[in-house]
Amino acid sequence: MKLIPCPICGERAEIEFAYGGQAGLVRPPPTATEAAWGAYLYSRENPKGALRERWRHIHGCGRFFNLTRDTVTDKFIP
Amino acid sequence: MPDALPPLAALARRGPLDRASPVPGVTLAPPMRRVALHGDMSFYAGIPLPRTPLRAALSDETAILWLGPEEWLVLAPACDNVVPGNGSVVDVSHRQVGLHIEGYRAETLLNAACPLDLDLDAFPVGACTRTVFGKAQITLWRRDAALFHLEVARSFAGYVHALLREAALEFGAG
Numbered sequence: 357m358k359l360i361p362c363p364i365c366g367e368r369a370e371i372e373f374a375y376g377g378q379a380g381l382v383r384p385p386p387t388a389t390e391a392a393w394g395a396y397l398y399s400r401e402n403p404k405g406a407l408r409e410r411w412r413h414i415h416g417c418g419r420f421f422n423l424t425r426d427t428v429t430d431k432f433i434p
Numbered sequence: 435m436p437d438a439l440p441p442l443a444a445l446a447r448r449g450p451l452d453r454a455s456p457v458p459g460v461t462l463a464p465p466m467r468r469v470a471l472h473g474d475m476s477f478y479a480g481i482p483l484p485r486t487p488l489r490a491a492l493s494d495e496t497a498i499l500w501l502g503p504e505e506w507l508v509l510a511p512a513c514d515n516v517v518p519g520n521g522s523v524v525d526v527s528h529r530q531v532g533l534h535i536e537g538y539r540a541e542t543l544l545n546a547a548c549p550l551d552l553d554l555d556a557f558p559v560g561a562c563t564r565t566v567f568g569k570a571q572i573t574l575w576r577r578d579a580a581l582f583h584l585e586v587a588r589s590f591a592g593y594v595h596a597l598l599r600e601a602a603l604e605f606g607a608g
Contacts, residue, residue: 357549364487364502364503365487365488365563368549368550368565369549369550369566371549371566372549372565372566415564415565415566415571416502416563416564416565417487417501417502417503417505417563417564418501418502418503418505418564419502419503
């Protein structure tokens with residue numbers, strides 16, 4: 357079982373969490389171009405290595421938080 | 435007239451598991467007042483809200499369970515009224531069903547479908563948290579070393595009880 361470090365509850369089982377995709381996406385202003393909106397909605401990084409991610413401890417404290425995960429080893433990077 | 439509360443009625447018909455050692459017993463908790471608290475609150479009915487994550491506060495017969503930042507669940511006697519507070523205070527008495535899992539190896543029975551570390555060092559008496567049991571979300575509170583209080587949405591109560599019974603077969607429950 358994979359353990360995910362929640363900043364409040366500590367290490368808990370993966371099935372208690374919801375994945376939120378790539379972290380740090382900034383919503384463009386309403387006046388932004390179609391290309392900017394397209395990039396915001398559909399373009400995601402797909403690195404071989406460290407990826408900053410959004411997680412939510414949905415079956416726990418409910419808190420949203422960010423984590424860095426290595427997509428090669430599937431381990432979290434402190 | 436259709437059965438208004440099928441999961442509860444089913445639980446009552448099935449009754450408790452065999453309480454004789456070494457099989458952990460599962461019983462339906464008595465009716466109680468449940469209050470969901472949200473917001474930047476400090477007290478409920480004069481009782482200080484627990485600020486330490488994953489810990490419950492017990493005052494007389496009223497327990498206040500920390501569920502998340504600025505989120506608590508109050509378990510009080512059924513005769514208690516809901517007290518207004520400095521945040522969102524919602525009576526959820528009928529939303530959930532309480533189950534008591536009690537006895538030797540109660541934590542082993544729970545671990546059949548719950549991924550939490552229930553060792554006394556990791557989850558001591560007074561600890562509480564939301565977690566999962568099989569496919570159902572539950573709130574688990576350790577009232578004593580060998581007594582767990584499990585809160586589950588009433589629509590999942592039959593499922594959780596059935597899964598507990600099935601897990602108890604391993605301990606020789608009939």
